[in-house]
Amino acid sequence: MTASPVRNFRQDTRAWLEENCPPGARGSGPSPWGSSKVELDPDARVWLERMAGRGWTVPTWPREYGGAELTRDQYTVLIEELKRIGARTPLTGRGVNYIGPTILELGTDDQKRRWLPGIARGEGGWAMGYSEPGAGSDLASLSLRAVRDGDHYVLNGRKIWTSDAMESDYIFVLARTDPDLPKHQGISLILVDMDQPGVQVRPIRLISGASPFNETLFEDAVASVSDVIGGVNRGWTAGKRLLQFERSTHAGINISGSQGGRSSESRLPEKLKRCVPLRDGRIADPALRARLIRHEQNVHAQRLTQRRTIEELQARAPGFASSAVKLTGALNQQEADELLVCALGTQGVGWEGDGYAADEIEATRDWLRQKSLTIAGGTKEVQLNIVAKRVLGLPD
Secondary structure (H helix, E strand, O other), X not given: OOHHHHHHHHXXXXXXXXXXXXXXXXXXXXXXXXXXXXXXXXXXHHHHHHHHHHOOOOOOOOHHHOOOOOOHHHHHHHHHHHHHOOEOOOOOOHHHHHHHHHHHXXXXXXXXXXXXXXXXXXXXXXXXXXXXOOEOXXXXXXOOEEEEEOOEEEEEEEEXXXXXXXXXXXXXXXXXXXXXXXXXXXXXXXXXXXXXXXXXXXXXXXXXXXXXXXXXXXXXXEEEHHXXXXXXXXXXXXXXXXXXXXXXXXXXXXXXXXXXXXXOOOOXXXXXXXXXXXXXXXXXXXXXXXXXXXXXXXXXXXXXXXHHHHHHXXXXXXXXXXXXXXXXXXXXXXXXXXXXXXXXHHHHOOOOOOOOOHHHHHHHHHHHHXXXXXXXXXXXXXXXXXXXXXHOOOOO
16 A cells, blocks of 8 residues: 555544544453453453454454455555554454354355354454364374264364353364374364353362363264365365464464464553652662563564564464564563563562552452463473474474
8 A cells, every 4th residue: 555545544533533432442452352251341342343343353354254355465554543542452352363264265165155244343352262272382293083963063072271261152162073094184163052061161279269271071972974074084284274363362473363463562661660760760679670672672673573473464464473473572571571470579479469459459350360371372491393394394
């Protein structure tokens, strides 16, 4: 697009967002992810409906599937204008960011028509059924069986660490459809309705008392033959493609979903200044100041890499570079939490209690919670292996 059309699009977008983004959909807070079992506050619901009506929950998708067919330049403008007013993502989750883009790329025309418009409107929350008790990093060792019976597959087995399964309406699973083939073959990516007697969800209680993860059991659960994505026994290829969408979402470069380019400005300097001694308006401790400077340099480099990766995308899906951007983003966030907890000193080790302020408890819990960033979406070691093999071309 030339400068004038981009400028006109920005003006129109800015005016529409200012008029249509409710106050309750601005600032920090959770975004809807499509679950019918989670009640939305009124502003979040209005924001979702308005953005979906404009095709802006999935801005780059074709209009026939609920998108707006925005160009790369238009998409960039939309993200910038959403950030400018502090608007929250109207719709997030595994539907719009993981399985939706996968169906868009690998699904049949019928699958696209049946699934994508509803995903774009946030009609149904999705869980991810990959890991099993005996198949984590070695995912190809999975044992969930899917046996064809007429127009359906009958599923038996279990998945573990299925985030949000207790509130999900659907789950996409990798299942073994041909046990006689080598383990990387004979696997299919299948969409399953969770509202059926054959699917049971058991929450896994964490040390914090929360249960975001679950064990999901399939006992003669059924799935339609028409809901195999990417072809029967071709699930390893389809499943890996979906993982690229997952990692690119974590990295903030998934322009096929709703998350590309949404990393916010660093608030670490102002947080540190509130809890450490200052001299002439600067952090007095030179060692802490040096660590902060290095961190901010890394964050800036991360953002530039993120932006360059988005600008260089020629297809709808990022490639293996998403692993590098995902990993560096996770490490930067962990370093930020580490710096803040160190600056708080003994006030940075409280889980609860009257002796700690709310923001101090939040800092401690964030520091602990963000340790999972180098595990979720693929471990640090897995990402490094992908970069070494697929980006740098190093031998096994």
